[in-house]
Amino acid sequence: MGTVAVYFVASPLQYLAARQIAARFEAGARQVLLWYKPGVGPVVRPDHWDASAYLPWPRWDPLPGPLGRHRRLRDNIRLVADLVGPCDELHLHSAVFDTEAINYFLRALPRACGARTMHARILPDGIISVRRYPLSPAKRVAQHLRRLRRLAAPELDYWPFSGDRIGSDAPFCDRIYVLPGLPHEYPADKVVTLAPLATAAAPDAGAPRLRRGLVIGQPLTGTGLLDTAAMQAVSTEIERWMQAQGIEQVCYKGHPKDPQRELWRPGYEVLELDEPLELWLAHERFDAVAGVRSSALLFAKQLYGEGTTVAAFGWDRVRFKSNGERRDMAAAFRAAGVLVH
Structure with a gap:
């Protein structure tokens, strides 16, 4: 059973951050990668992951026919649950957690996989991560409206939260990854600073190196x-x-x-x-x-x-x-x- 780390990525930067997190902070866990922007596909190396797949964005890529967006949400949960498999603990990584395409996984995936514990962890998103984006009253209302989907599909149980829209203040978030050198406004007790994302080996000390x-x-x-x-x-x-x-x-x-x-x-x-x-x-x-x-x-x-x-x-x-x-x-x-x- 064990631990499974799941990464929802939307950019090459997030992908490279996920690779470092998988190697340094989630070593020993089963590693599952999902990308939901088609342009990320070319940078993905499937052999670096235990499982990986493209995850269609429900709003922009609904299933054909009536209620296509709703059915795409349910289909995505089944897809990811099959990739993850049974586990004891889930670590869900995403740059943002207020969007319905990601938020529903917070409750649906542990239930589908039999996980006893779940933690959400925030991926760095470059410049977007240097400041907070407080949820407006309208967005707070929209969060609760999204909970109505559970009346038709119990697995679509949206998890409302307050504060920053990415989820940095939410109770389900226990860790926020940031890039070195970039300012941020996140709670200090949750922040983990990554090493530079470049993987090029450092030159030997004292050896001549072409600038x-x-x-x-x-x-x-x-x-x-x-x-x-x-x-x-x-x-x-x-x-x-x-x-x-x-x-x-x-x-x-x-x-x-x-x-x-x-x-x-x-x-x-x-x-x-x-x-x-x-x-x-x-x-x-x-x-x-x-x-x-x-x-x-x-x-x-x-x-x-x-x-x-x-x-x-x-x-x-x-x-x-x-x-x-x-x-x-x-x-x-x-x-x-x-x-x-």
Whole structure:
């Protein structure tokens, strides 16, 4: 019977966090992975888990026919219960627990698997995890309305709670995982800080090591973010910054919608990857990462932690939709530890 750790993930970052938790904090448990965003599928390595499967999101992927969303919820519970099997203890990991697609598992899965105890544990969700999101009165009412489903299906017994919407204040939550270097507002007695998520081996002490940098490209002129002159100026600024950082080898990862490789400079090594960028970054090591406003910069900083300098360039030239968008995006990047130039 024993313990089973279940992970509901929706992003590559959550997936890599789940891998570290499985290895360091849930060692000895049966490991079951569920991903509910199709884009996560390519980063999943099934051989790293005892069981894994795609879990359709009920609201966006209901079953055909009447009450498709309701039937999808019940079908998902049966799917996960079959993967988990009989057990004594369940540890359910998710970045958020107020959504009906996850919350119903809190009560339904222990009953379906015969578990005597259950603990919910929160996965880090990058920038979203740096602040609290209190449940509004309307959302509190919606939680109780969701309990009405149990009248038609007893296993759909929603567990209402108060405070932060991710469940950090809820009585069923006993642990909150956070990324190193990122601020948070969670109860200190529940917080566990993960190690940097990158798995690249550290170099031998005293051994010479090539200082490596990565430039992350994205479509700039074609999308109107920068004009040609500004793009060229930013490209030069990034190149000079890499030199100032003492970088000896610069790799360039273009974007599928950036066939011109606008930030590329002579001497950069162009990467052609046969795996998702997020998974590739996890087993590589870079001393500096640069780009303009790609979300991959946020991912890189959250992945590598304090050991890698990550910088975003050209923000004085980039055309944002509004000053509010510029302000909010700059706040998010800086909160993650990304230098904004």
